[in-house]
Amino acid sequence: MAMLLSVENVYAGYDKADVLQDVSLTVAAGSITCILGSNGSGKSTLIRAILGLTPPRRGRVMFDGADLTGMPTHRIVAAGIACIPEGRKVFPKLSVVENLRLGAYQQSDAAKIADRLQQVFEIFPRLAERAAQLAGTMSGGEQAMLSIGRGMMAEPRLLLIDETSLGLSPLLVKENFNVIRRINQLGITVLLVEQNVHQTLAIAQHGYVLSQGRVVASGTARELAENAEVRAAYFG
């Protein structure tokens, strides 16, 4: 299968210290690929490096044959990458609809934006009911829906999902993974960053394990589920 994204020998970090060291990974078009790792393993820095928020110091990020390394974030987004950021990060003083519209900021065709709004409202009827409400006044679960819906509004080719299940109740977590599967079925390639190992490996085809900024294991979801390193990274 063709690789949509490839991260090649990337070093990235803050100030002088590199958080990511020589990280390489690929995401096949149409797949759900996951990044597993405990707190501080560099998962979020990897997402930031791909988005150009923490530009790689060395190495390359290739997307569909184009080199994204060093590009400003808005151009990387324009290339077809969207992100559901860690902690949901809805705009609290903007309405639900305004938040969703920002997800489609790169799209100027009003008809397409209306279609996508409709699509998001079908998946999350709750958001339609609360269209005019300020995002900051909604519950955590509703904000999670909004954040996911906002990521879908971009209709990206690659969707980066950073720990959306964090802080949700078990029922909502399950719902959350169902939604991710559904997004993938719409033809959107997903790179999923999670701490929730079992449910993540249940929906992903392929995965990588990060520990202290390095890739310590990779393989199919089944291989990872049986991998000793994975157990060590989480339970060791």
Added chain:
Amino acid sequence: MTLGLLSQYVFNSLMLGMIYAMVAVGFTLFFGVLDIIKFSHGDVLMVGAFTGLATYLGLEALGVDSALVQLLVMTLVATLSMALLGALIAKYLVLPLRLAPPLNTLLLTLMLGTVLREAVRLFYPQGSNPKPFPRLLPADSISFGSFTLRADSVILLLAGLAAIVAVHLLINRTKLGLAIRAVAQDAETARIMGINFEFIVLLTFAIGSGMAALGGLMNGLYYNEINFGIGLLLGVIGFSAAVVGGLGNIYGAILGGFLFSALQSVGAVTLPALFPGTSTAYKDVFAFAVVIIFMVWRPTGLIAEKKSERV
């Protein structure tokens, strides 16, 4: 006090309030998107007024003598050139300091304000003297008994109102305005949405500085005189108005502007009455004293900003 005198005070107060509000909106916009105070804002207003005056003199020299054409051209030239100046200041002086402490930006723009002020004083012909500003608005007036309505004041007030409504619509009804609000609330997430952060910052500085230029022209047309120092006091007043209204909140800034001018008027009327022999010139002292007391009483401003409540 006669009705005529009272109406004069009210009108004067509204006019000044409009100018202050236009300056304060800039302060609050800049703070909204970048969390910084741009102290040269008042001096950008002054440079805008001088640009308008120079444009007028240029048009006179070219033989263009229609007041309407002169007014439109000088408004256009002054507003657009100050918008450009504001964007350049943002790009080359403010944005590079993003990682420095905000105090450095305050100091840098304070010094820039002095540079602008002194540059006009030294390089504009006889720049240290007050300059007559042309009367380009119709001088007609209508009297209702002792109440006199001056056409030029009405036009200026309506123009100021139109500018503020235009900014309101831009911020609340357009895609760019949505992007400005998003950047103000969470710049990083705004970037993840695909918003060009730097462009939005430059645009915001251009809008605020264009508003300041309009305020400078209004000031000139109202008093028919400008000098190189007008920006200093107007800057401090605009800043105070923005703080009183709650820095980061546009409507607070507008409210703060009108509140400050109302305080000045109250000071001008009541001080000589309460303390015979006091000059009306103490109105600024009175207004600033009230603002100081207010700031101690309500440190977060009239419309309190709950950290995320921006623009």
